[in-house]
Amino acid sequence: MDTLALTSPVSISRRPYVHRAPAPMLARDADAMYWMARYVERAEHVARLLSVHGNLLADVADLSGELRDRHWNSIPDIMGVAAPDEGDEMAGRRVSLYMTFDESNSNSIVSCVTRARENARSIRENISNSMWEELNTLYWSIRAEDAAARFEESADNVYRMVSAGSMLFQGLTDQTLRHDQGWLFTQLAKYMERIDFTCRTLRAKFDILNDASAAMELPVRNIHWMAVLRSCSSIEAFRRQNLFNIGPMNVASFLILEADFPRSIRFSVRMAHEAAAAIRAEVNPRAIDPAERILGRLDAQLEYAELAEIESTGLLPYLARIQDDVAQAAMQIQRIYFLH
Numbered sequence: 001m002d003t004l005a006l007t008s009p010v011s012i013s014r015r016p017y018v019h020r021a022p023a024p025m026l027a028r029d030a031d032a033m034y035w036m037a038r039y040v041e042r043a044e045h046v047a048r049l050l051s052v053h054g055n056l057l058a059d060v061a062d063l064s065g066e067l068r069d070r071h072w073n074s075i076p077d078i079m080g081v082a083a084p085d086e087g088d089e090m091a092g093r094r095v096s097l098y099m100t101f102d103e104s105n106s107n108s109i110v111s112c113v114t115r116a117r118e119n120a121r122s123i124r125e126n127i128s129n130s131m132w133e134e135l136n137t138l139y140w141s142i143r144a145e146d147a148a149a150r151f152e153e154s155a156d157n158v159y160r161m162v163s164a165g166s167m168l169f170q171g172l173t174d175q176t177l178r179h180d181q182g183w184l185f186t187q188l189a190k191y192m193e194r195i196d197f198t199c200r201t202l203r204a205k206f207d208i209l210n211d212a213s214a215a216m217e218l219p220v221r222n223i224h225w226m227a228v229l230r231s232c233s234s235i236e237a238f239r240r241q242n243l244f245n246i247g248p249m250n251v252a253s254f255l256i257l258e259a260d261f262p263r264s265i266r267f268s269v270r271m272a273h274e275a276a277a278a279i280r281a282e283v284n285p286r287a288i289d290p291a292e293r294i295l296g297r298l299d300a301q302l303e304y305a306e307l308a309e310i311e312s313t314g315l316l317p318y319l320a321r322i323q324d325d326v327a328q329a330a331m332q333i334q335r336i337y338f339l340h
Helices: 003-013 027-059 065-078 091-100 109-122 129-143 147-153 155-176 181-215 218-231 235-241 248-257 265-283 290-303 307-313 315-338
Strands: none
Touching: 027 065, 027 091, 027 109, 027 155, 027 181, 027 218, 027 315, 065 091, 065 181, 091 109, 091 155, 109 129, 129 147, 129 155, 147 155, 155 181, 181 218, 181 248, 181 265, 181 315, 218 235, 218 248, 235 248, 248 265, 248 307, 248 315, 265 290, 265 315, 290 315, 307 315
8 A cells, every 4th residue: 555645644734833923904905994984983973962052051051151262163173173163043053064974074964974985885895785784774764855854843853863873883783793804903993082082182171170160159160070971981980989079180090091982082992902903914014103102102091190190281282282292103104004
């Protein structure tokens, strides 16, 4: 009997498996994954801001006209766009329409959902059918012929639809997508967007409420700070730790330093850092890219930060420094993964 004939197949089948690092995603696919996720998250933030402000200013009826307008105009400011031109309409309605349906506004809900869908359509082969169907449904809901009529009937229902659509889309992303490079880019995008939004919200609201607090009674001030927490989906989590103290620095400390809450800056920085490190480990295991280094340094700083440090630095400069670091990290992500 030919010994070679018996042994050869066995030796081939037992050849040790050699692991090869996954090839990097195409730059255009990674870019589309990243921005799809950022725009979905951004649409949710805009919807929640508008909903919270509408309910807040309906509850607090004795605000001066100037302060009421400052609250509404803070929404475009938080989202990084110019306020709409003043007209005959009240500030609330003017800002609500501008931030919901105005396609000339790059950060309106309709613009964000449209851009998310355009990015998703360009990478249909990289996302699940469930993700596409949910995003497509949200797109047609906000652009339907009766969308304006539904908005007039109940703007809050429209905002809840957008928030629920975003959360469902993110859940489907986690549950129906392989947790590979594409999924990591969606996580990196989501947490980068969340960090920037929380910083912008705290900065804008602290500035307004700090100026107006002397003229407000304590219960009214508390309502305003509760609205800030609601804007960041944090009111229940905050109350479990700070039942009786809703002071500005307590709110700021929770939204910045809370380690285990998924909307806090510290938590989001840690998740963004882990996603950046995991992408780099697959693409270039022997290197540390600049975005990972920036986020890792910020993660370590926040891990050991204390409220006293924020107070000594000043809340607004402290938040500005975080935003600068995150903006630098975002630029490095663009340069390393998307612009080649």
